[in-house]
Amino acid sequence: MKRVAVLVFPGSNCDAETLGAARAAGSDAYFVWHRDTDLRQADV
Numbered sequence: 001m002k003r004v005a006v007l008v009f010p011g012s013n014c015d016a017e018t019l020g021a022a023r024a025a026g027s028d029a030y031f032v033w034h035r036d037t038d039l040r041q042a043d044v
Contacts, residue, residue, distance in 0.1 A: 002027045005042035009034035 004022040008015045008031050015031065022029035032039060 002043040003041060004029040004044045005032045005039050006030065007032055007034060 004027040006015055006019045006022065006029055019029050019031060027044075030040070032042075
């Protein structure tokens with residue numbers, strides 16, 4: 001299973017939809033705040 005990091009930053013939109021689509025496709029998706037430095041070994 002691919003781990004997908006969805007970047008969230010002020011002014012961005014569609015992050016929730018992107019997360020949902022990645023999960024629906026079978027990925028282990030999660031949000032990453034733009035100031036976070038740890039991507040938790042994301043594949044994408």
